[in-house]
Amino acid sequence: MTESAPGDCPGTDIDPFSDEFLADPFPHLAELRDLGEVFYLRKYRVWGVARHSEVTAVLQNPAVFSNAAGVGYSNLKTEEPWRAPSLILEVDPPVHTTTRGILTRILSPRALRDLQERFADEADRLVDRLVAAETFDAVTDLAQAYILKVFPDSLGLPPNDRDNLLTYGGITFDSLGPRNERFEAAMGRAEHIRQWVADNCARHALTPDGFGAKIFEAADAGVVSEDEAGLLVRSFLTAGVDTTVSALGFAIRRFAEHPDQWEMLRQDPSLARSAFDEVVRIDSPVIGFFRTTTTEAVLGSTTIPADQKVLVFFSAANRDPDRWNNPDEFDITRRTAGHTGFGAGIHGCAGQMVARLETEALLTALAKRVSRWELAGPPTAALNNTLRALASLPVRAHQFATHRVVPATA
């Protein structure tokens, strides 16, 4: 990459992959928004956008801001990737149009209707057990336990060693950053997990009724090859576990900090859906993804040359005061449409309706049983190059006196 002379584009030494940034990105994101429509991250020699209007403009223009060179820092066209590129996220039309069509059909609201009851049953079972214990970790015991059950079940994955999914997701999201210590550590774990992932994405490993089997039906119909179907199944593993776990962890922390909002949800559990989107907006599990310019690109008064990486800060757009009233305020009744927590445009998260269904079931189960949340210890953060998440969140879930569930005696 040449040492671009960014003209009058503002430059900054903010390092979005440093521990300090990742531990609390929001003050830095505000600074990035204030810099201008476009800015230049000097340390990495990449461009960035952080305002809602520019973030959206970039995401809505995939012909100029391409995904085919990868959504991470490294350029997949010039550097050897550690794994085969994703056939849905790291491609442009027309390849993308084909694979996205397969996923759109499998993950449409109509196709998901049957899952609602299954998710609700699992949520009820888990929440009954946790509420009886009263004190638990909302990340490991609740969010991870729930998602590692319902999501791989829907996909049709075998029940064993599902913790590997968390390891794999962590590696993938770290690998979207520059080659820093986190990246290298992730690569150290990658070798061991790669075979497990490949084995579990194969046709014979999957149950006949899940999303995975439906993808292989597309292979049978000749829409994609057998290998491509395996890669599409892999995309579910990468995208569908850590992200939702992260959002659920943040959701419980928000409700512990805002008992008035929890009370509102208890009174009207139909707010569970908008509450989840509000968490995805304000806590933005995915900090941002890169795009790569296919040609000279004009954004506002800045011209970005061709073949340049542009870091698109979803998390910053989600708190842009020019787009949102009181953006730092958690309000589960907010109209959140237009947030970029799931990205936007043709690459907007394909699994977002699954995530909404999963979290709606869990928040509804909790709202029926938990009168209020109390932090039982300090939350700890899990630092990752791309994904924001809590590592642990010890909580005490207070029950309604009339609905008290007593632990079964041995």
Place this chain on the structure above:
Amino acid sequence: MPKVTFLHNDGTEDVVDTDPGTSLMQAAMLGGVAGIVAECGGSMMCATCHVYVSEDWMEKVGGRSEMEEDMLESTAEPCRPNSRLSCQISVSEDLDGLIVETPRTQL
């Protein structure tokens, strides 16, 4: 600025000024139109920005893509020949005066 009218089931209407180039769904969101949910924000995953295009405007609005056809099977209210996802309609000067109906429910 093209004006678009959203007719609602309860007899009320919203008239919204739109920016050419934006989608009808975005115009509805920015204009605070009730009756359009748009959960997925325009990624064509949710089918909650469903509208019925007034018959006179069908030709100018244009046809559906294959993917939109698939997604219209997921709408909460029945899909009709004039059903569209408003996130897939790009507003232009040609559509000044467009009238669409919102369904009774989107969820």
